[in-house]
Amino acid sequence: MTRVAIIGAGIVGATAAFYLSQEEGVEVTVYDYGVGQASKAAAGIISPWFSRRRNKAWYRLARLGADFYPRLMEDLAQAHRPSQAYEQTGVLVLKKKEEYLDEVMERALAKKPDSPLMGELEFWTQEQVQQRFPGLTGFDRAFWASGGARVDGGVLVEDLLQAAGLEPIRKEVKLSWSQDQILIDGQLYDKILLTTGAWLGQILEPLGYQIDVRPQKGQILDYQLELETDDYPVVMPEGEADLIPFKNGKLSLGASHENDKGFDLKEEPQILQELVEQMRPYYPAIDRYQATGVRVGIRAYTSDYSPFFGPLPDQAHVWTVSGLGSTGLTIGPLLGRELALGILGKTGDLDPADYPVSQYVTR
Numbered sequence: 001m002t003r004v005a006i007i008g009a010g011i012v013g014a015t016a017a018f019y020l021s022q023e024e025g026v027e028v029t030v031y032d033y034g035v036g037q038a039s040k041a042a043a044g045i046i047s048p049w050f051s052r053r054r055n056k057a058w059y060r061l062a063r064l065g066a067d068f069y070p071r072l073m074e075d076l077a078q079a080h081r082p083s084q085a086y087e088q089t090g091v092l093v094l095k096k097k098e099e100y101l102d103e104v105m106e107r108a109l110a111k112k113p114d115s116p117l118m119g120e121l122e123f124w125t126q127e128q129v130q131q132r133f134p135g136l137t138g139f140d141r142a143f144w145a146s147g148g149a150r151v152d153g154g155v156l157v158e159d160l161l162q163a164a165g166l167e168p169i170r171k172e173v174k175l176s177w178s179q180d181q182i183l184i185d186g187q188l189y190d191k192i193l194l195t196t197g198a199w200l201g202q203i204l205e206p207l208g209y210q211i212d213v214r215p216q217k218g219q220i221l222d223y224q225l226e227l228e229t230d231d232y233p234v235v236m237p238e239g240e241a242d243l244i245p246f247k248n249g250k251l252s253l254g255a256s257h258e259n260d261k262g263f264d265l266k267e268e269p270q271i272l273q274e275l276v277e278q279m280r281p282y283y284p285a286i287d288r289y290q291a292t293g294v295r296v297g298i299r300a301y302t303s304d305y306s307p308f309f310g311p312l313p314d315q316a317h318v319w320t321v322s323g324l325g326s327t328g329l330t331i332g333p334l335l336g337r338e339l340a341l342g343i344l345g346k347t348g349d350l351d352p353a354d355y356p357v358s359q360y361v362t363r
């Protein structure tokens with residue numbers, strides 16, 4: 001029996017737990033503190049194709065991460081039951097200068113051969129948009145991609161853990177050395193996955209590692225509308241404020257990006273109000289609704305905005321991952337599966353050498 005411990009049950013750790021639970025001869029223990037978890041605070045937009053980022057390794061990961069979702073949903077349905085967390089309801093992109101939508105279309109068409117999941121690409125008039133999302137206004141045309149999706153990160157994490165038959169131990173654990181072995185709260189495991197998101201520094205620095213990962217706070221508003229929003233698409237105007245509709249009238253508006261707040265989890269009314277103000281020209285009805293909740297989470301960034309995953313430089317049986325930034329729900333499940341395979345010595349679809357841990361974790 002191989003005893004694997006996973007520290008952190010966000011989207012990455014929960015997916016790793018799910019795939020490890022499918023393996024013979026593996027006993028999995030999951031620890032999760034949960035406070036500030038990005039996965040359950042996330043907006044949930046899966047639409048990486050229209051970004052202007054030029055980093056090829058990142059884009060490959062983002063594209064494959066989006067492609068991985070249908071497979072994950074199938075695997076979950078087979079192992080347990082269908083999950084309602086993910087759905088391709090399409091995305092609408094809006095630009096203040098609408099001629100920039102032509103560039104979005106150009107970029108999308110160039111990427112489409114490798115990314116058929118993005119679906120149909122069209123320009124829609126305001127009237128066409130309003131048939132799918134009544135009340136949207138303030139533009140003449142929008143870019144539409146039918147394959148864009150939304151995912152409820154909190155629900156997906158729960159579904160994955162349930163399918164794995166695992167209940168995380170809800171506490172903040174600490175690591176220590178026993179000669180050259182890493183212990184978790186004094187216990188030895190055969191293999192360890194550190195899927196602690198933005199908190200990788202907190203857990204590894206006491207062992208003498210230096211970690212290039214910084215926190216970014218994100219805040220998001222939730223609403224409950226008296227509307228059938230099941231098929232409403234995600235709306236992405238320029239700026240921070242996006243609209244993410246879920247089933248049964250649930251609508252989220254977010255998210256903010258605060259680089260100077262560390263791990264602070266306080267709700268900030270002024271920042272939340274700015275999100276409403278950014279959205280008002282496109283969705284004036286937002287003023288009629290009272291937010292039913294606020295979520296606050298912490299994203300993880302490396303200094304060059306690239307994620308990394310693989311074994312610790314000097315500990316082949318300890319694999320880690322971080323730096324998923326603002327696209328971690330998109331790439332997290334794929335990375336979780338890669339970690340589950342990697343820790344068992346199996347080959348996945350990605351080469352960890354393309355996302356080297358040693359660039360961000362040193363001792």
Ligand SMILES: Cc1cc2nc3c(=O)[nH]c(=O)nc-3n(C[C@H](O)[C@H](O)[C@H](O)COP(=O)(O)OP(=O)(O)OC[C@H]3O[C@@H](n4cnc5c(N)ncnc54)[C@H](O)[C@@H]3O)c2cc1C
Nearest residue numbers: 008010012033034038039043044045173197218328329330
């Ligand atoms: C407001 C917001 C909006 C976002 N929107 C999107 C989006 O639309 N699309 C997208 O793709 N991505 C989005 N993201 C990014 C995405 O949510 C994250 O990149 C991703 O969820 C990170 O997953 P993770 O598993 O690495 O970390 P997390 O989800 O943060 O999970 C890490 C877990 O480890 C636990 N942990 C840490 N240290 C310890 C310890 N010592 N002991 C026990 N447990 C520990 C934490 O408590 C936490 O539960 C958003 C993020 C935020 C905050």
